[in-house]
Amino acid sequence: xxxxxxxxxxxxxxxxxxxxxxxxxxxxxxxxxxxxxxxxxxxxxxxxxxxxxxxxxxxxxxxxxxxxxxxxxxxxxxxxxxxxxxxxxxxxxxxxxxxxxxxxxxxxxxxxxxxxxxxxxxxxxxxxxxxxxxxxxxxxxxxxxxxxxxxxxxxxxxxxxxx
Amino acid sequence: xxxxxxxxxxxxxxxxxxxxxxxxxxxxxxxxxxxxxxxxxxxxxxxxxxxxxxxxxxxxxxxxxxxxxxxxxxxxxxxxxxxxxxxxxxxxxxxxxxxxxxxxxxxxxxxxxxxxxxxxxxxxxxxxxxxxxxxxxxxxxxxxxxxxxxxxxxxxxxxxxxx
Numbered sequence: 001x002x003x004x005x006x007x008x009x010x011x012x013x014x015x016x017x018x019x020x021x022x023x024x025x026x027x028x029x030x031x032x033x034x035x036x037x038x039x040x041x042x043x044x045x046x047x048x049x050x051x052x053x054x055x056x057x058x059x060x061x062x063x064x065x066x067x068x069x070x071x072x073x074x075x076x077x078x079x080x081x082x083x084x085x086x087x088x089x090x091x092x093x094x095x096x097x098x099x100x101x102x103x104x105x106x107x108x109x110x111x112x113x114x115x116x117x118x119x120x121x122x123x124x125x126x127x128x129x130x131x132x133x134x135x136x137x138x139x140x141x142x143x144x145x146x147x148x149x150x151x152x153x154x155x156x157x158x159x160x161x162x163x
Numbered sequence: 164x165x166x167x168x169x170x171x172x173x174x175x176x177x178x179x180x181x182x183x184x185x186x187x188x189x190x191x192x193x194x195x196x197x198x199x200x201x202x203x204x205x206x207x208x209x210x211x212x213x214x215x216x217x218x219x220x221x222x223x224x225x226x227x228x229x230x231x232x233x234x235x236x237x238x239x240x241x242x243x244x245x246x247x248x249x250x251x252x253x254x255x256x257x258x259x260x261x262x263x264x265x266x267x268x269x270x271x272x273x274x275x276x277x278x279x280x281x282x283x284x285x286x287x288x289x290x291x292x293x294x295x296x297x298x299x300x301x302x303x304x305x306x307x308x309x310x311x312x313x314x315x316x317x318x319x320x321x322x323x324x325x326x
Contacts, residue, residue, distance in 0.1 A: 009295060009299055009300045095302060101284075137172050137173055139186045
């Protein structure tokens with residue numbers, strides 16, 4: 001079993017200078033104990049998804065090299081790809097100035113990473129040219145074809161989208 | 164004065180199908196009333212920052228074409244570039260599957276967008292090759308030179324980084 005007991009792979013936050021200009025990885029988790037992680041595809045530099053990590057998910061990601069998140073809808077640790085097989089191998093992790101957000105640069109082990117079946121979760125864009133006359137704002141598709149059949153890949157699992 | 168009174172430029176969330184596959188922009192704000200926005204630079208497709216918007220910031224962004232956020236550290240509406248002059252002109256806005264995250268593709272009106280003085284807030288990365296032997300994890304720089312002199316640009320303003 002992977003050891004995720006403290007001491008963690010990250011440092012305590014001691015000063016603004018340490019956090020902004022130092023070499024310690026000292027992430028800041030929000031009030032809910034979560035850190036947002038933007039996931040990008042190393043092949044084309046596109047953004048695949050935005051996930052959230054708790055300390056355990058971050059530790060597991062660092063120790064295993066595979067993306068882990070905290071599923072806010074299921075309230076459970078989430079090894080990305082555990083059901084679909086479409087895991088994400090972590091190639092790089094970038095950290096922002098105040099260390100409250102990270103970028104995971106991944107190699108996508110499968111055709112996509114979106115539960116609806118698209119390659120990226122960001123498969124639509126706002127029709128800005130039509131605003132404000134078209135209010136409420138309208139969306140257009142940027143991905144026109146699904147990358148895989150989500151119904152068969154996620155057969156029997158609840159949809160994670162909340163209203 | 165810009166009108167941000169309801170009805171907003173976005174629609175009510177009515178069904179999972181509408182949210183995931185429909186053409187209505189129906190964003191979901193989190194328990195704190197915020198929506199994360201990943202900001203990318205249209206010139207090189209790099210990620211500049213991760214910000215958060217409340218309904219007013221999102222409305223103003225849609226109506227003015229300039230990025231607005233909610234500053235969690237100052238607890239105030241934040242017109243990006245209001246102090247530095249380095250505004251962000253919004254070229255595209257992408258929306259994710261459950262509409263609880265967006266990407267702003269911007270034209271950066273200035274040399275950078277990070278309060279420390281770098282072009283991107285993500286100017287460091289974790290030295291993954293050294294893990295786990297090097298615990299806690301260490302950071303290396305991916306941007307080596309500041310893009311502007313943050314001390315003079317933000318003269319007299321409090322540092323937004325929280326410990």
